Every structure is written in structure tokens, then in C-alpha cells.
Amino acid sequence: MNQIDRTLETPYYAVIFTSVRTAIDEGYVETAEKMVALASEQPGFLGVESVREKGGLGITVSYWKDKESIRNWKNHAVHQQAQQFGRDKWYRSYKIRVAKVEREYGHDI
Amino acid sequence: MNQIDRTLETPYYAVIFTSVRTAIDEGYVETAEKMVALASEQPGFLGVESVREKGGLGITVSYWKDKESIRNWKNHAVHQQAQQFGRDKWYRSYKIRVAKVEREYGHDI
Numbered sequence: 001m002n003q004i005d006r007t008l009e010t011p012y013y014a015v016i017f018t019s020v021r022t023a024i025d026e027g028y029v030e031t032a033e034k035m036v037a038l039a040s041e042q043p044g045f046l047g048v049e050s051v052r053e054k055g056g057l058g059i060t061v062s063y064w065k066d067k068e069s070i071r072n073w074k075n076h077a078v079h080q081q082a083q084q085f086g087r088d089k090w091y092r093s094y095k096i097r098v099a100k101v102e103r104e105y106g107h108d109i
Numbered sequence: 110m111n112q113i114d115r116t117l118e119t120p121y122y123a124v125i126f127t128s129v130r131t132a133i134d135e136g137y138v139e140t141a142e143k144m145v146a147l148a149s150e151q152p153g154f155l156g157v158e159s160v161r162e163k164g165g166l167g168i169t170v171s172y173w174k175d176k177e178s179i180r181n182w183k184n185h186a187v188h189q190q191a192q193q194f195g196r197d198k199w200y201r202s203y204k205i206r207v208a209k210v211e212r213e214y215g216h217d218i
Contacts, residue, residue, distance in 0.1 A: 004203070014123075014125060014208050018113045018170070049127050051160040052160065053160050056160070057160050059159075059160045059168045061125055061127070061168060087216050092217075093113055094113070094215055094216055095213060095215035097213045098211055099208035102207055102208060103207040104204060104205065104206045104207070106202065106203055
């Protein structure tokens, strides 16, 4: 991914997912891509920005209309399965922060 | 940076800074490092997580006690100068989102 999302008017919600990977790659990239595609189809999804340093920290921020949309995506059966694999295999550690975006501003050349 | 911050109890604030760089490197790394060090000394600073893909998207999330701390840091004279260089030289585009973290949870192996 190489773009900054054009999100909507505030307020909306951000889910900040910060993670450190294990050395286990099995199924990781395919699942990560599948989850982005599936999330994009969910009601209330506004966008996602994702960066990972090779072998290091990853930050994925997804944007959502409201907390209900976030809860529904968290509880989605296919996503639940991926979360389980994440805990069991792919992530050494992670943190998820749910935050209400109150203000945004930017700059383009 | 290669760690997930141990932030405090919610609520606190996150500043999500998403950016795409220009090809101009002059002074960038030094200033970026200086800004992280300087931010860390400011009242209300809780932590920072930062990742950039080579030649691609960068996401830096800094965490703050409250909006006043964020405003003070934004208006800090040395930081203001860096922001000006950022707009003039280093960033093709960026977006800043100020968000109130309402909930956090995580997992460690």
C-alpha cells in the first residue's frame, strides 16, 4: 500500500494495530491481503493505511464510521479465524487501540 | 524503532501522522530523529511508534496525555521550523489525525 486515505469528515473512528511479527511466515501474506479485501467490503469501512518494516514493527490503521462497524468486523467469523492464527503463529506481540478521530488536516504539494 | 509502546490507561490521545516522502533527503533523518527526541521531553508525551517503507508510506503515531500537550508540541518553535521544512522539502503529502484513544488491548506471546 502506498497511499494516504481520503477519509470523511470527523468524527470517525481509527483502529491502530501495532504489531511485531514472529519468524513464521506460513499463510501470513495471503491472510493479511485477504483481511484487507474483506474489511473493505464491510459496512462502515472508510479506509486503511498499512506499513511494516522488514522484520520489525508494523502499523496498520483502519478507519471506520463508528464503533458498531468496528465491533462487527472484530466479530466477523472469517476475521475471528485470522485473529486466532495471528495470536498463535504470526505475532510476537500486538496492541490494538480504538480511537475517535476528532480532527484531521493535511498538506499536498 | 522496533517496539510497541506501553501507554497508559485510556483515555489518552493519539496523533496519527501518515506521509509520503519526496526524493529530497537533505536533513531529513537528522531532523526526524531530533524531533522524536525533543517530543519525548515534552510534558504529556506518552510514547511514539513509527514505521516507514523505503520510498513509500510512513506512519508515525505519537501518544499524548491530552489535547493541550498536543497543541503545545505543535506550536513548539523548533518543531514549527521542522514542520515548515517538511512542507517545503520532505513530504509530497501528509495527513495528521488527532484521535482520542478510548480502548486498548493486546497480546504477548
